[in-house]
Amino acid sequence: PLKDSKFRISKSRYDSIDSYISNDPNNKPAYNDIPLVYDEDIYKNLSENGIDDLLARHISHLFIRDPLVIFHELLNIDDNESTDHFENLQSTNWQTMRFKPPPSKTSPIGWRVEFRSMEIQLTDFENAAFAIFIVLVTRAVLSFGTNFYIPISKVDENMKVAHHRNAVLNEKFYFRKSIFPQSRPGTPASGTPSGSPRPTPASLPRTAAANASADCSDEYELMTIDEIINGNPSKGFPGMLGLVNNYLNTLNIDIETRCEISKYLELIKKRANGTLMTAASWMRHFIHNHPEYKQDSVVSESINFDMVKTIEKINKGEISAPELLGNFTV
Structure with missing residues (x-):
């Protein structure tokens, strides 16, 4: 006690x-x-x-x-x-x-x-991309009535793993296998939504005793970030970007706007599959390759200053960073 x-x-x-x-x-x-x-x-x-x-x-x-x-x-x-x-x-x-x-x-x-x-990114373009992505995810969740529940203990494990170096490429995270409601007619277990209206709470009565004792271990599995974001066609899992694109397909969006949105979503896609570096990877790479770095985990004032000035130049469009932003321009 x-x-x-x-x-x-x-x-x-x-x-x-x-x-x-x-x-x-x-x-x-x-x-x-x-x-x-x-x-x-x-x-x-x-x-x-x-x-x-x-x-x-x-x-x-x-x-x-x-x-x-x-x-x-x-x-x-x-x-x-x-x-x-x-x-x-x-x-x-x-x-x-x-x-x-x-x-x-x-x-x-x-x-x-x-x-x-989410952590703040190095450029306004990246921050805008993640903000747009999250807003679209929320709209898709509300539109399709998706289900992302996994046990809280697995959420805690995911957060611990996420702190590992290069976790975005080297680790796997617990994620729900089937995200669309099972009760809708014509809705596949985990793939594209059928377009049927989402069920209301009244149509899905909750039995607390049954739910409390139900084993939910078969509802989730370990996935890479690439699978979570970009999907896994072999398993019929659409990924978060697949969900977002399905939602966008239900809207009457002009081509110019859709292309502009796609530019931001492409950054998310390439960060998830490893084509582009994350901000953390880019900063580690910069420090490791700085002529003053002695491989001793000490980031000196001059190294830090040079990195900040480089980030400033990237933000101003004075230098390009294809390893961070690809073909995207700030």
């Missing part, structure tokens, strides 16, 4: 998500396979005031931590009118995704979900 602390917290504030919170029928209780540490008093208060179980656990889990920063002018505020006290804790839990309520009762901003796992 703990002597000096209230909670034993196994993960950092800066980590992958700790639980799934959706009431979607696809979210089986078995996927939340790691016990969640949460404040029982806060959970009880939320539950007694009508907050559903998954969301109550999520919020009470946020409150197991202390705030990192306190602003004097925000100490005494009306919690019925402002969410600043809540956001003080919410915004200092830096997980791969964040569920965000409206900032106030009168705000025009609605409920949001943030995708937070």
